Amino acid sequence: MNGxxxxxxxxxxxxxxxxxxxxxMAQSGNEWTQYGGDAxxxxxxxxxxxxxGNVKDLKVAWVHSLGTLESQESTPIxxxxxxxxxxSTGPRYVFALDAKTGARKWTYQPEMPSDYMATVCCGLDNRxxxxxxxxxxxxxxxxxxxALDAKTGxxxxxxxxxxxxKGYAITSAPLIxxxxxxxxxxxxxxGVRGFVAAYKQSTGEQVWKTYTIPGEGEPGxxxxxxxxxxxxxxxxxxxxxxxxxxxxVFWSTSNAGPWGAQTRGSDSSDVSQYPNLWSASQLxxxxxxxxxxxxxxxxxxxxxxxxxINEAVLTDLTIGGKSVPALLHADRNGFFYVLNRDTGKVVxxxxxxxxxxATHVDLETGRPVEAPNNExxxxxxxxxxxxxxxxxxxxxxxxxxxxxxxxxxxxPAFNMCMDIANREEEYTPGKxxxxxxxxxxxxxxxxxxxxxxIAWDPVAKKKVWTIEEANMWASGAMTTAGGLVFYGNxxxxxxxxDAKTGxxxxxxxxxxxxxQSAVTYSIDGKQYIAVVAGRLKGPxxxxxxxxxxxxxxxxxxxxxxxxxx
Amino acid sequence: xxVKSGMHCISRVAIAAALVVAPSFATSDDSAARxxxxxxxxxxxxxxxxxxxxxxxxxxxxxxxxxxERPRDLRRLxxxxxxxxxxxxxxxxxxxxxxxxxxxxxxxxxxxxxxKIYTFLETVQDDE
Numbered sequence: 076m077n078g079x080x081x082x083x084x085x086x087x088x089x090x091x092x093x094x095x096x097x098x099x100m101a102q103s104g105n106e107w108t109q110y111g112g113d114a115x116x117x118x119x120x121x122x123x124x125x126x127x128g129n130v131k132d133l134k135v136a137w138v139h140s141l142g143t144l145e146s147q148e149s150t151p152i153x154x155x156x157x158x159x160x161x162x163s164t165g166p167r168y169v170f171a172l173d174a175k176t177g178a179r180k181w182t183y184q185p186e187m188p189s190d191y192m193a194t195v196c197c198g199l200d201n202r203x204x205x206x207x208x209x210x211x212x213x214x215x216x217x218x219x220x221x222a223l224d225a226k227t228g229x230x231x232x233x234x235x236x237x238x239x240x241k242g243y244a245i246t247s248a249p250l251i252x253x254x255x256x257x258x259x260x261x262x263x264x265x266g267v268r269g270f271v272a273a274y275k276q277s278t279g280e281q282v283w284k285t286y287t288i289p290g291e292g293e294p295g296x297x298x299x300x301x302x303x304x305x306x307x308x309x310x311x312x313x314x315x316x317x318x319x320x321x322x323x324v325f326w327s328t329s330n331a332g333p334w335g336a337q338t339r340g341s342d343s344s345d346v347s348q349y350p351n352l353w354s355a356s357q358l359x360x361x362x363x364x365x366x367x368x369x370x371x372x373x374x375x376x377x378x379x380x381x382x383x384i385n386e387a388v389l390t391d392l393t394i395g396g397k398s399v400p401a402l403l404h405a406d407r408n409g410f411f412y413v414l415n416r417d418t419g420k421v422v423x424x425x426x427x428x429x430x431x432x433a434t435h436v437d438l439e440t441g442r443p444v445e446a447p448n449n450e451x452x453x454x455x456x457x458x459x460x461x462x463x464x465x466x467x468x469x470x471x472x473x474x475x476x477x478x479x480x481x482x483x484x485x486x487p488a489f490n491m492c493m494d495i496a497n498r499e500e501e502y503t504p505g506k507x508x509x510x511x512x513x514x515x516x517x518x519x520x521x522x523x524x525x526x527x528x529i530a531w532d533p534v535a536k537k538k539v540w541t542i543e544e545a546n547m548w549a550s551g552a553m554t555t556a557g558g559l560v561f562y563g564n565x566x567x568x569x570x571x572x573d574a575k576t577g578x579x580x581x582x583x584x585x586x587x588x589x590x591q592s593a594v595t596y597s598i599d600g601k602q603y604i605a606v607v608a609g610r611l612k613g614p615x616x617x618x619x620x621x622x623x624x625x626x627x628x629x630x631x632x633x634x635x636x637x638x639x640x
Numbered sequence: 641x642x643v644k645s646g647m648h649c650i651s652r653v654a655i656a657a658a659l660v661v662a663p664s665f666a667t668s669d670d671s672a673a674r675x676x677x678x679x680x681x682x683x684x685x686x687x688x689x690x691x692x693x694x695x696x697x698x699x700x701x702x703x704x705x706x707x708x709e710r711p712r713d714l715r716r717l718x719x720x721x722x723x724x725x726x727x728x729x730x731x732x733x734x735x736x737x738x739x740x741x742x743x744x745x746x747x748x749x750x751x752x753x754x755x756k757i758y759t760f761l762e763t764v765q766d767d768e
Contacts, residue, residue, distance in 0.1 A: 616701065
């Protein structure tokens with residue numbers, strides 16, 4: 076966790092690592108062993124063969140069709156010379172490919188029930204697999220967790236994590252910790268109760284399961300009005316991070332459900348009695364027992380869908396001459412947080428986009444100070460107008476990257492506001508339960524662009540540079556020791572940018588929209604860069620005219636493109 | 641008919657009670673048996689239906705039915721189905737299309753809510 080462990084680059088190093096790969100703790104060098112590149116989720120690679128000087132010569136090495144039409148959000152995993160990548164809708168396919176040529180080694184098709192799609196909120200995505208100890212693990216949209224033999228693609232076990240008919244699903248890749256495979260779950264729009272669960276890699280036997288909302292009699296349960304805790308969401312649809320030294324797993328939670336906050340507590344900015352723990356929060360779990368070690372709530376008693384699931388990036392920062400074991404998090408609510416990952420105490424919280432629902436975060440109490448007179452808080456039957464950010468957030472799930480080389484965080488961000496009001500609604504299992512109405516058809520918060528790609532200095536707490544994106548959605552980021560940061564947009568333009576200056580050095584049109592981060596790996600001394608693309612379908616569906624533009628920008632399809640010099 | 645009501649707003653209940661709604665969810669294509677929308681053209685119902693649509697349907701079909709994914713674009717029901725649009729609408733809403741991701745609404749939304757949503761949709765149909 077502390078600093079980069081240098082890795083050998085070259086053919087012989089590859090084969091050695093393929094044999095000894097302790098996937099969870101490997102740093103990103105020749106391989107890309109897990110979703111966030113490393114257990115700290117930095118998405119930083121030490122590879123530097125492709126760099127600011129030669130990136131202009133990057134060419135397509137090979138291409139693979141993902142076989143489904145929408146929401147391609149998979150992060151390919153590369154172990155040795157094999158790439159594991161999933162397609163959307165289920166996943167429909169898990170592919171093992173020769174990472175050098177794209178040749179298929181095996182293809183696995185999970186047996187999905189015919190009716191799971193009607194209970195998936197926001198696009199039929201799958202964000203990829205986790206690989207460890209010769210096994211490939213992935214979650215499914217019908218809330219099952221499955222293990223395959225990494226060599227053959229043969230199914231080893233399948234467990235039901237939750238009931239998809241009640242709205243539960245799994246969208247993100249699981250986290251590998253020692254002999255465990257740990258998964259979160261989605262379904263916050265359906266009145267579920269969130270949890271994180273750990274299973275034995277060998278058998279699929281459950282080892283622990285920790286609810287994010289305390290049950291009756293447990294401390295924190297009283298922060299929910301009446302029975303609202305039972306349907307209070309706090310789902311965990313993002314990814315976890317792991318700090319081996321502290322043996323802590325970090326996962327964060329979605330907003331409380333339903334969005335109409337009057338159902339869970341007060342109908343005002345006075346949130347003190349019913350903050351709704353642990354919704355919209357950062358949690359630290361003991362990796363062996365699942366016990367919650369500490370929690371920090373980003374958005375108490377949320378009413379805006381400021382879902383807190385965005386990834387926790389772990390690194391040590393030097394702040395005021397002192398080394399801080401930091402956890403970096405760019406929240407949907409528009410604040411960039413630096414937490415102390417030992418204690419959960421907030422070190423810094425600063426707006427990285429236009430924020431007006433709160434004036435600031437009080438670093439003493441740790442709580443956001445909301446705009447006065449409930450002006451920006453929706454209430455039952457009362458619209459809050461021009462609230463920034465909107466419900467897609469200052470940043471959504473598309474991952475940021477922390478470059479150890481520049482010390483900067485690269486954030487795919489949005490520049491939008493909304494009108495929102497609370498409604499009454501009754502809970503029906505398996506049906507959307509929002510108790511909210513909203514209008515998102517508004518121009519940019521500052522300027523007319525709808526998205527931006529930001530280089531953020533987490534120590535100086537300010538933007539270093541910004542690239543504006545006219546259309547909604549800048550994709551996830553990936554940084555390298557070649558002085559580069561890679562990202563793409565919904566128009567399908569994949570870019571290599573000088574990480575220091577923000578100058579675009581190379582770009583390539585991949586044919587449809589990019590939302591996920593790229594990855595990089597090296598085989599036989601050659602560096603490759605891979606990215607998936609495909610139409611984003613969930614969010615555009617509720618974005619009206621803006622959504623129509625998003626759809627027009629990115630045709631249906633699913634493609635994996637791999638580049639090399 | 642529907643046991644569960646999603647609506648508690650007083651005005652909505654009042655409107656529903658004030659009108660004698662006798663919906664027929666017949667699916668026959670015999671035009672004589674075609675269901676009739678009791679609210680067609682009623683301005684308050686259009687407005688309320690738009691709001692209800694935004695609350696229950698917009699995360700898949702777009703706010704105010706504005707939507708770029710063609711098969712889900714409900715502004716094209718008339719172009720697609722002509723006079724059968726109303727039958728098609730009621731059948732799909734009642735029975736869903738689970739294999740495509742359209743939920744079943746029978747037993748979830750009361751009849752008058754479904755009719756008001758349709759009343760709103762009638763006002764946003766495209767011509768081409």
